[in-house]
Amino acid sequence: MPKNSEKELISLKEEINSMWKLVLSQVQKCKQAYLTGNVVLAHEVVVREKSVNSFELSIDIGSENYIALFTPVAMDLRWIISMIKISATLERIADFADGIARHVIEDNSDLVPESVKDDLKIEAMFDAVISMLSDSYVALETENTKISGKILQKDDIVDKLYQDGRRYLAEYIQKEPAKGSSILNTFLTLRKIERIGDHCCNIVEEIVFYIDAKVLKHSKAKNKISRLETESEVGTQE
């Protein structure tokens, strides 16, 4: 690769890595803020959301320049397309983290007992999406799609927890209608974590598109995982 285009690519890569780390830390902090009711930490998440937005804008500009100046093809083209989509997805994930942090700041969620949060397994949901986000970062860094199937499988766990939690809250709100507003906010938090999981899957799809030139999006989860596993086995045989 010519030196000047390589220089641009390295600089874009560094920005995406920095954005990824920031978004990961935003999700970790909003988890902490939510589980402990730490309003100061929640404020920190809200304030740092602007930095995430700046990263997205900067990556957009860098990507536009890279395409305009270096007319990338093949894996360079797939890389830049993936990165544009990944940075937009990371920004959406950070929006959800910001949304959860705002619930902590504005909400009277203390009306919802801790035991409900435990029953909903919100911490486990948070942990699952955090590991999805960090594992997908590793997949991109190491250009290894073999762990992609495992990341996608974690989303099934998140979806299951979300569905269980939704049912639980539907019953709970009937029992405690006076706490309706807090219960609704708890549901919205649950929903946001579930959406973070979905976005992590989108990121994995983009990584697979970049590395293996395969389009996984819009196919069913089972099919995605089996396609990845088949590839992984072929890779092992080789």
Next chain:
Amino acid sequence: MDIIEAKNIDFYYSDFHALKNVSLGIAKNSVTAFIGPSGCGKSTFLRLLNRMNDLIPDTKLAGKCLVNGEDIYAKGVDVDTLRKKIGMVFQKPNPFPKTIFENIAYGLRVNRMGNKEFIRNRVEESLKAAALWDEVKDKMNRSAYDLSGGQQQRLCIARALAVKPDILLMDEPASALDPISTAKIEDLIFDLKTQYTIVIVTHNMQQAARVSDSTGFFMLGELIEFSDTKKMFLNPAKEQTQNYITGRFG
């Protein structure tokens, strides 16, 4: 201050008005590319910068062309000294029918620059700067014609660098080369701009986009647009530029 300043340049080949009121400034240690369709005046403008057009009969120039603040067309300017400061590389590699060593040493000898050891060191330094040293260091006494086209072109760049110019003019330096040799020349341009000011004419718009900091678009003798390369290829100010770089021209 810009190292090159062109002010209201008009140039004629006999009755043909080849350049029309061209003004621009080129920053030191930058790469500037000129693009445009054939016959638009980009090479004519490039050749004005080291007075190569002086060799063509029945030409006329109006306007001012300053290099380091000095009018290069002023009376008393020594053209040989000027061309030492402003080297040129052409479309087709044109090594001398001499050895690789002599190709570089020749300019130094003609300009009476230093003794044998000085020349030997400068030859090595120039070949290294042109990213050719590793490929030729063991065959310095072989004919330059034994080299590949890409190597010959880098030899010509080394030859231009040997006399320590401030500015390097390149007229389609990679158009006769294969993609690998082209990439080497482009890498070289990228490396050289830390020490030299480079002005390049190219038909290849992607090459202009890849290597340059500023780009000038010429059409029918006019400088339609001159701007930062990123701006030119992302959001050009003029519709004519947009049409040309998107292939809608004509």
